[in-house]
Amino acid sequence: MNLQAILAIYKFEMVRFFRTIAQSVVSPVLSTSLYFVVFGAAIGSRIQQVDGISYAAFIVPGLVMLSVLTQSLTNAAFGIYFPKFIGTIYEILSAPVSHLEIVIGYVGAAATKSMIIGLIILATAFAFVDLHILHPFWMLSFLVLTCLSFSLFGFIIGIWAKSFEQLNLVPMLIVTPLVFLGGSFYSISMLPEFWQKVTLFNPVVYLVSGFRWSFFGQADVGVGISLVMIVVFLGLCLAVIGWIFRTGYRLKS
Amino acid sequence: MPGIVSVTDLRKVYDGGFEALKGVNLEIRKGEILALLGPNGAGKTTLISAICGITTPTSGVIEVGGHNVQTDFRASRSLIGLVPQEITLEPFEKVLNAVRFSRGLFGKKADEAYLEKVLRQLSLWDKKDARIKELSGGMKRRVLIAKALSHEPRVLFLDEPTAGVDVDLRKEMWAVVRALKADGVTIILTTHYIEEAEAIADRVGVIANGELLLVEDKVKMMEQMGKKQMRIELQQPLDEIPQSMAHYDLVRGEDGSFLIYTYDTQGERTGITSLFADIAKAGLVLKDVQTSQSTLEDIFVDLVKEDA
Numbered sequence: 001m002n003l004q005a006i007l008a009i010y011k012f013e014m015v016r017f018f019r020t021i022a023q024s025v026v027s028p029v030l031s032t033s034l035y036f037v038v039f040g041a042a043i044g045s046r047i048q049q050v051d052g053i054s055y056a057a058f059i060v061p062g063l064v065m066l067s068v069l070t071q072s073l074t075n076a077a078f079g080i081y082f083p084k085f086i087g088t089i090y091e092i093l094s095a096p097v098s099h100l101e102i103v104i105g106y107v108g109a110a111a112t113k114s115m116i117i118g119l120i121i122l123a124t125a126f127a128f129v130d131l132h133i134l135h136p137f138w139m140l141s142f143l144v145l146t147c148l149s150f151s152l153f154g155f156i157i158g159i160w161a162k163s164f165e166q167l168n169l170v171p172m173l174i175v176t177p178l179v180f181l182g183g184s185f186y187s188i189s190m191l192p193e194f195w196q197k198v199t200l201f202n203p204v205v206y207l208v209s210g211f212r213w214s215f216f217g218q219a220d221v222g223v224g225i226s227l228v229m230i231v232v233f234l235g236l237c238l239a240v241i242g243w244i245f246r247t248g249y250r251l252k253s
Numbered sequence: 254m255p256g257i258v259s260v261t262d263l264r265k266v267y268d269g270g271f272e273a274l275k276g277v278n279l280e281i282r283k284g285e286i287l288a289l290l291g292p293n294g295a296g297k298t299t300l301i302s303a304i305c306g307i308t309t310p311t312s313g314v315i316e317v318g319g320h321n322v323q324t325d326f327r328a329s330r331s332l333i334g335l336v337p338q339e340i341t342l343e344p345f346e347k348v349l350n351a352v353r354f355s356r357g358l359f360g361k362k363a364d365e366a367y368l369e370k371v372l373r374q375l376s377l378w379d380k381k382d383a384r385i386k387e388l389s390g391g392m393k394r395r396v397l398i399a400k401a402l403s404h405e406p407r408v409l410f411l412d413e414p415t416a417g418v419d420v421d422l423r424k425e426m427w428a429v430v431r432a433l434k435a436d437g438v439t440i441i442l443t444t445h446y447i448e449e450a451e452a453i454a455d456r457v458g459v460i461a462n463g464e465l466l467l468v469e470d471k472v473k474m475m476e477q478m479g480k481k482q483m484r485i486e487l488q489q490p491l492d493e494i495p496q497s498m499a500h501y502d503l504v505r506g507e508d509g510s511f512l513i514y515t516y517d518t519q520g521e522r523t524g525i526t527s528l529f530a531d532i533a534k535a536g537l538v539l540k541d542v543q544t545s546q547s548t549l550e551d552i553f554v555d556l557v558k559e560d561a
Contacts, residue, residue, distance in 0.1 A: 002327070002360040003360075004357045004358075004359075004360045004361065004362065005357060005358045005359070005360050007357060008353075008354050008356075008357025008358045009358065011354075011357070012346075012350075012354045015346075015350065016345075019345065082343075083343075086341055086342075086343065086344070087337070087339055087341030088341050088342060088343055090307055090335070090337050090341060091335075091355060091358065091400065092358070093305075093306060093307045094305040094306050094307055094330060094333065094335050095330060095358040095359055096326065096327040096328075096329075096330040096331045096359060096360055097358060097360075098327075248309055252307065252308060252309055
């Protein structure tokens with residue numbers, strides 16, 4: 001294992017993150033605060049409770065997930081796309097580094113970044129609503145697993161993308177709708193029965209549900225199923241990345 | 254003695270069907286400076302990319318320091334430093350950080366003293382905290398070299414290191430290359446500038462259309478393939494070359510005021526003595542005589558033209 005190389009990639013990526021710390025942190029915190037104001041205070045004051053939880057508190061796990069998902073995707077996608085775009089990827093490809101080490105370096109850094117941002121947003125939430133986290137260990141575990149699996153997914157997008165437009169395509173066109181329809185702002189039990197069934201095909205439902213369980217001890221889907229689904233998604237992403245490096249897809253000619 | 258880099262039957266066919274390398278065989282000797290000459294698109298960069306692991310060969314075997322570059326890539330790549338043709342650098346990074354990153358990437362422990370030595374050697378030390386985008390083109394190229402040297406490679410590939418570089422910087426780079434050679438580093442450089450190969454290379458390889466036409470000791474190559482020409486200026490212009498001198502294949506200058514004689518210094522006889530005797534017999538009076546030797550450039554142009 002070339003630990004030095006993993007560390008070098010990781011540090012390099014983190015330096016980039018801290019160089020742009022203002023935009024990296026301010027924008028998600030600002031947009032989350034806006035959600036709290038609009039959904040929590042303005043609309044939430046008219047919705048009494050969901051599953052016995054105040055609406056403002058109910059949306060906190062969904063909001064954190066929304067930011068963490070998008071941040072993991074964009075950070076990881078950009079992290080590997082940028083060297084490809086400016087050509088510095090040659091150095092990574094010609095270095096005595098295994099594929100696994102490249103992934104650990106880039107995905108580890110992207111996941112760390114979104115983890116930091118997720119925790120900052122959670123701290124922001126405490127400023128708006130009265131929150132108690134029932135299972136802090138599971139809360140952190142869900143957060144880590146989500147950061148990891150979506151950073152892996154973002155890494156795949158970054159390798160697949162041929163332009164900046166494509167880089168933004170998946171987060172904008174697929175992930176945002178999935179998050180909005182994934183029970184971030186409502187309980188899926190509020191939906192008509194048919195749509196409840198359809199929703200079960202949305203992977204984000206399991207993330208938000210499991211995450212919400214760690215806060216309030218109750219969820220739309222059983223927490224075990226949530227966990228299994230995240231691990232399956234993680235495995236799927238790992239398999240795709242394995243294939244990418246074996247074939248050199250969009251990396252090597 | 255086996256070479257430090259050994260390429261056997263290397264072929265590379267790109268997805269589009271273009272055959273960039275058509276079975277290249279090459280042994281690079283330890284500690285030498287090898288210049289690869291060839292026109293654009295000849296396959297120079299593809300050859301380097303295959304050795305460094307950036308391109309996957311279609312077939313063939315490559316070994317660096319006895320390690321197969323595909324099955325034992327960690328050992329082989331640790332030996333190699335690569336300076337790419339294009340300036341590819343993360344623009345917002347600071348010089349020293351960029352060099353540190355490269356060293357770490359190649360699995361070497363941090364060694365600030367060594368990095369300082371490299372940066373000083375390349376006159377980059379006072380720019381160590383500058384962001385790369387603030388540097389001039391020549392400075393950026395030095396950063397690329399510093400990155401390639403950061404992990405103390407034993408084999409250094411320079412892909413057109415002096416393209417678009419002014420004369421001073423080019424001379425400076427040659428000095429760096431010579432210093433590396435003195436340290437025992439093997440250097441392979443591709444270049445358009447034949448004078449560059451002539452100035453610093455030990456051996457010269459010529460590539461055209463994906464084939465390695467020849468690899469030869471520079472001095473030997475210039476001796477063997479080089480021709481000498483003699484320009485004989487006459488007091489009185491000549492209308493035609495006398496019949497008695499026809500077998501010398503002389504070329505008459507435009508107005509007949511001079512003759513050109515081409516000869517081979519490696520031949521058993523140059524024919525110079527008998528030519529002068531025949532000139533005297535024909536009653537021609539000489540004004541001046543000049544000789545010139547063909548350069549590597551002439552040889553190169555001849556070779557590539559033959560191949561085309």
